[in-house]
Structure formats: C-alpha cells, structure tokens
Amino acid sequence: MTSTAASTAQDNLMRVEASRYALLRRLAFSIRHQMVAHLQPIGMVTELLERRLRAPEPDLHQAHDSVAKINGLAKAAAQDCLDVITWMAPEPGATVAIGQSLQDCIALLRGNFSFRGLALKSDLPELSQPVGRSAARMLLPACLLALTDGLEGPAEITIGAQATDDDATVDIRVQRTEGEGFDRQLNYRALQWSDVEVMARAEDVQLVHADGRATLVFPVLG
Structure with missing residues (x-):
C-alpha cells in the first residue's frame, strides 16, 4: 500500500x-x-x-x-x-435478527422521541434473518436521528421492513403532523447524513435517503 x-x-x-x-x-x-x-x-x-x-x-x-x-x-x-x-467495542462477527434489532432500536429511542414530539410507529413482521449487530446498532438509530434532527415540529415516523435469504431492507418515513413546535436543543451535535453514509460504507450496508425517507439494505449473514 x-x-x-x-x-x-x-x-x-x-x-x-x-x-x-x-x-x-x-x-x-x-x-x-x-x-x-x-x-x-x-x-x-x-x-x-x-x-x-x-x-x-x-x-x-x-x-x-x-x-x-x-x-x-x-x-x-x-x-x-x-x-x-x-x-x-463491538464483538467481531456478532449477529442479531433484523426484527429484534429493530425492536431494540425502537425501545431505546421511544422515550426520547416522545419527549421531542415524535411518534414512532411500526408494524413489523417476524424477521429472523441475521445481520451484523454492529451495523444494525449504528445505522438504525443514526438514520432515525438524521431524519428527525432538523424537524421544527411534531412528526410521525413509520418503520417498515422485509427480508429475503440475501438481504434485509428497512424503510423509514417521516411525516409532519399538526401541533406546536418543540425544543430542538440536543445533548450533542445533530447527526448529518455524511455521518450515516460513512458508517454505512464501513459496514457494507446500502443507504438511500431523500427528504423525509431513508432505506437501508443489510446483507443477511450466516
């Protein structure tokens, strides 16, 4: 090199x-x-x-x-x-079912998002396909934060997912809802899409994002 x-x-x-x-x-x-x-x-x-x-x-x-x-x-x-x-310090090679990882992410962020006026909605099927644990832990919350850090009012976030033997796709959509604005003061800097992109590349995860929407495609492991 x-x-x-x-x-x-x-x-x-x-x-x-x-x-x-x-x-x-x-x-x-x-x-x-x-x-x-x-x-x-x-x-x-x-x-x-x-x-x-x-x-x-x-x-x-x-x-x-x-x-x-x-x-x-x-x-x-x-x-x-x-x-x-x-x-x-992620365990090398550790995996987690994509469905379980989504549930864990939602449980972790629900309280904080509720305080910010953000409602997390999901209707997820049972998805047992294994994906990289570190990749899911980093990218799922990163996408949710990057999508919502710039919002100036309440919103509804809908999370959907599907999986095949080769990959697991997670789709996240944000829709503004009526209501008063809320305090956007963050405990640290806002997450930028450039942050999510570099982490996605490092984890070999496909990322597509546009206004109010993001899609992650994780390779199924094992």
Missing part, C-alpha cells in the same frame, strides 16, 4: 470513528435510562426486604421471594451493563 493510500485509509477510519462517537454521544442518555430501568428496582426490592426483616417475626418465605427477585434483577442489570460495553 502506498503512503497516499495508507493516508486515505486512515482518514476514512477517522471519519467513521468520529461519526460513531457522535452517535454514541447522542444515544448516551437513552442507554443510561435503559440501564437505570434495571438498577432502580433492585433498590426498591432491597428496601422492601429490609422492612420485612425488621418485623418481630419475619416471614422467611416472603424474604426468600425478595432475595430471588433481587438475584434476578441483579443478573439482568449485570447483563445490561456488559451489553453497554459492546456498543463501544
């Missing part, structure tokens, strides 16, 4: 990493909220267990149930914390 080619490859890698960092910064609050949803119940059940054990004659059966709940919640929280690491 010539020095010029090496420099170009390094520049492309830096652009991809910068775009991924911007996306993770935008998703940080949603990921934190998801983690807290697993951690908070542990404290609540622990307080309940403590009150039960203070009783003159503690009900050991109830105490055992509380301990079992704490154990289950702690395992879920630990798994969620470990999963957060894979956002920053």
Whole structure:
C-alpha cells in the first residue's frame, strides 16, 4: 500500500470513528435510562426486604421471594451493563435478527422521541434473518436521528421492513403532523447524513435517503 493510500485509509477510519462517537454521544442518555430501568428496582426490592426483616417475626418465605427477585434483577442489570460495553467495542462477527434489532432500536429511542414530539410507529413482521449487530446498532438509530434532527415540529415516523435469504431492507418515513413546535436543543451535535453514509460504507450496508425517507439494505449473514 502506498503512503497516499495508507493516508486515505486512515482518514476514512477517522471519519467513521468520529461519526460513531457522535452517535454514541447522542444515544448516551437513552442507554443510561435503559440501564437505570434495571438498577432502580433492585433498590426498591432491597428496601422492601429490609422492612420485612425488621418485623418481630419475619416471614422467611416472603424474604426468600425478595432475595430471588433481587438475584434476578441483579443478573439482568449485570447483563445490561456488559451489553453497554459492546456498543463501544463491538464483538467481531456478532449477529442479531433484523426484527429484534429493530425492536431494540425502537425501545431505546421511544422515550426520547416522545419527549421531542415524535411518534414512532411500526408494524413489523417476524424477521429472523441475521445481520451484523454492529451495523444494525449504528445505522438504525443514526438514520432515525438524521431524519428527525432538523424537524421544527411534531412528526410521525413509520418503520417498515422485509427480508429475503440475501438481504434485509428497512424503510423509514417521516411525516409532519399538526401541533406546536418543540425544543430542538440536543445533548450533542445533530447527526448529518455524511455521518450515516460513512458508517454505512464501513459496514457494507446500502443507504438511500431523500427528504423525509431513508432505506437501508443489510446483507443477511450466516
């Protein structure tokens, strides 16, 4: 590889990493909220267990149930914390069913989008075709953010998908709805289509976008 080619490859890698960092910064609050949803119940059940054990004659059966709940919640929280690491350091070759990835993305962003006056709608079939986990995790939310960051009012976002043995296609459409404008203040910079494009190329995913619409075509793996 010539020095010029090496420099170009390094520049492309830096652009991809910068775009991924911007996306993770935008998703940080949603990921934190998801983690807290697993951690908070542990404290609540622990307080309940403590009150039960203070009783003159503690009900050991109830105490055992509380301990079992704490154990289950702690395992879920630990798994969620470990999963957060894979956002920053993806496991090479890891895959996920495209349908599951879409559901995860919608669950992650629904709260934030609702606060911004954006309604996420989907009527997704059962899609078990495996796609790259990192590709889906990066590109699905990136497209949703790039489509909506410039909006100055409420909107409805419709997500559709279909898959064959060779590829999985995700179609996202945005339609403005009536209502008052909302605060567009973001916790980090807006996602640009140039960010999404460099990530798509890095993941070998086809991307087509126009005003209010984006289509992603993921290669089916395995």
